[in-house]
Amino acid sequence: MSTATTVSPIKVSAQTDNLISHAAHFMSVSKKAVVEEAIREYIANHRDDIQSGVRDAITQLDGSTASAVSLLSGLSAEELDDVGGLPS
Structure with missing residues (x-):
């Protein structure tokens, strides 16, 4: 597995962000570490x-x-045909 870092922002609800923040704080790790392990x-x-x-x-x-x-x-293929189909 590669250890290269790629930045890909993800959006979570405010409630989930609070859960991540609390977990990170009480586990003394970064929010990134919590999310990576959770995934x-x-x-x-x-x-x-x-x-x-x-x-x-x-x-x-x-x-x-x-x-x-x-x-x-x-x-379905039939539904695609009903809406005009696809070029051959």
């Missing part, structure tokens, strides 16, 4: 669901533009 734990705890979602998405893709648009939009 790692969340992904570890939901890994099976994430992998299942990826597998489902891959099975829906057949390499066509229509399948990609269908997956991203949530519209």
Whole structure:
């Protein structure tokens, strides 16, 4: 795993920011450390669901533009045709 730092701002509610701030203060770590650890734990705890979602998405893709648009939009091939379809 790379240790390079990339800055990607995320927005959380004021309530969540307060929780992060309190946790960081009482654990004597940075807010960044709290968020990074929380995300790692969340992904570890939901890994099976994430992998299942990826597998489902891959099975829906057949390499066509229509399948990609269908997956991203949530519209079936028939619904795409009803709204004008896609160029061949």
